[in-house]
Amino acid sequence: MKIRLIGALVSVAFLILVVFSIPLASFVATVERERLVTALERDAFMLAGHAKETLNTTAGAVLPSLQPFIEEYAIASRARIVVTNAAGLSIASSDPSVLIGTDFTNRPEVVKALTGVPAVGERKSATLGETLVFVAVPVLLGDSVLGVVRLSHPKSHIDNEVRNRVIGIVIAGLFTLLAAVGIAIPLALTIARPISKLTRRTERLADGDFSVRADDATGPPEVRDLSRSFNAMAGRLGLVIENQRHFASAASHQLRTPLTALRLRLEQAQELVPSDASVLADTLDASRAEADRLQEMVEQLLALARLEGGSTATMSVNASEIVRNRIEMWESLAAERGVRISGRIAEHASCAVIDGALEQIVDNYIDNALTVAPEGSDIVVSVVRSENHVVIDVIDAGPGLQPEQRDRAFERFWRGAATTNSAGTGLGLAIVLQLATASGGTAELLPRADGSSGLVARVTFSAR
Ligand SMILES: Nc1ncnc2c1ncn2[C@@H]1O[C@H](COP(=O)(O)OP(=O)(O)OP(=O)(O)O)[C@@H](O)[C@H]1O
Ligand SMILES: [Mg+2]
Known part of the structure; x- marks a missing residue:
């Protein structure tokens, strides 16, 4: 991974360099060539200015002042110089092998300059056997051409200068590339190292080690974010698996009790078959009750399991109306037990819950309250609406619960001493909590505000 990342970064740097350097080098070559030719021109x-005086005053005679000047200039500039008169015959030259009076009218650039037009170009010199870049300019006095100054430079000199410039660009490019490698390596390491580490952690998680956590304090911000998400995921996964384990062991433990009881009763019934029919009927009745309990428990467990994986889309419901309906539903059963059930319900209290959650929660709370409510007591269900919340309380006058029991009551299968003799699975409040949480609300058990015996079973939802 590191090597691949470094390779990718360097390739990008190389590509950018090539894309920019090629046009740059060709531009520099053109500019450099033009610069050298312009300098020649x-x-x-400048020499023509000098020659003008000579050619003008002496009318073509060789003046000693021009020759040394030309020689001096030729040494400094490494150019060859020939000055001709108006007839195209040389009057001075930097090259000693060119005799005074040599005819240059066979050179096209000299002929062109003699017509008063400067000539620039390159030509292969038969005499020297190499390509020359030349500039020929007329020596003008008013409109008349007094002569020509011709400068020539071996093209190879100019090419060398241009090549040196291009080599300069290539060297700068190589240095840039080297710098890119120097930056790419640590950069790749800072990105790749934490990702490799995270990969190893992910593999450990995949192997079932849910305690594994990624380092979310170092590395680039994106990797830190990824590590934080990884930790949240690992934490949640661990919790879910732990819950599942706990659930499975608690469920198997809880299911074993009614199953054993059922088996014992059936064995008993078997033994009783020949003797007492009335006792047999009782035993079978008790067996059926155990079977019912078992069935209820399995159904509750399934409801819980469904809730855990289910959708948490909430909808707006009218809590006032739902609670009023539930009270009505429970009234007759409460009356049978000598308990009064009444409501203190704010109007139009709408709240956000998942479908069917509010009904199930209120039913569970009222069911619990009825289980513990002494005969002649009251159960009050209230709905209060504040700006942001809707609070529903089911208040009974039963024995209540100790503070530590109030939290435990929401655990699966936990049942308090007051209810051990009544039917029940210990799953009702676990389902309440699950439904309230899935709806974005909270469920809690509180002591009664007035300090009297009993319990306040409360659920709070967001108001709508
Ligand atoms: N209003 C209450 N007053 C006193 N104790 C309560 C009250 N509500 C619940 N509890 C205690 O909390 C325990 C757990 O309640 P939960 O509703 O989860 O189970 P359950 O009522 O025993 O069984 P299930 O609801 O599954 O039929 C109860 O067994 C009871 O001991
Ligand atoms: Mg219950």
Whole structure:
């Protein structure tokens, strides 16, 4: 991974360099070539200025002042210089092998300059056997051409200069590339190292080690975010698995009790078959009750399991109306037990819950309250609406619960001393909590505000 990342970064740097350097080098080559030719032209004009005086005053005679000047200039500039008169015959030259009076009218650039037009170009010199870049400028006096100054430079000199510039660019490019490698390696390491570490952690998690956590304090911000998400996921996964384990062991433990009881009763019934029919009927009745309990428990467990994986989309419901309906539903059963059930319900209290949750929660709370409510007591169900919340309380006058029991009551299968003799699975409040949480609300058990005996079973939802 590291190597691949470094390779990718360097390739990108290389590509950018190539894309920018090729046009840059060709531009620099053109500019450099033009610069050198322009310098030749400038020098030629400067020499022409000098030659003008000579050619003008002496009317073509060789003046000693021009020759040394030309020689001096030729040494400094490494150019060859020839000055001709108006007839195209040389009057001075930097090259000693060119005799005074040599005819240059066979050179096209000289002919062109003699017509008063400067000439620039390159030509293979038969005499020297190499390509020359030349500039020929007329020596003008008013409109008349007094002569020509011709400067020539071996093209190879100019090419060398241009090549040196291009080599300079290539060297700068190589240094840039080297710098890119120098930056790419630590950069790749800072990105790749934490990702490799995270990969190893992920593998450990995949192997079932849910205690594994990623380092979310170092590395680039994106990797830190990824590590935080990984930790949240690992934590949640661990919790879910732990819950499942706990659930499975508690469920098997809880199911074993009614199953054993059922088996014992059936064995008993078997033994009783020949003797007492009335006792047999009782035993079978008790067996059926155990079977019912078992069935209820399995159904509750399934409801819980469904809730755990289910959708948590909430909808707006009218809590006032739902609670009023539930009270009505429970009234007759409460009356049978000598308990009064009444409501203190705010109007139009709408709240957000998942479908059917509010009904199930209120039913569970009222069911619990009825289980513990002494005969002649009251159960009050209230609905209060504040700006942001809707609070529903089911208040009974039963024995209540100790503070530590109030939290435990929401655990699966936990049942308090007051209810051990009554039917029940210990799953009702676990389902309440699950439904309230899935709806974005809270469920809690509280002591009664007035300090009297009993319990306040409360659920709070967001108001709508
Ligand atoms: N209003 C209450 N007053 C006193 N104790 C309560 C009250 N509500 C619940 N509890 C205690 O909490 C325990 C757990 O309640 P939960 O509703 O989860 O189970 P359950 O009522 O025993 O069984 P299930 O609801 O599954 O039929 C109860 O067994 C009871 O001991
Ligand atoms: Mg219950």
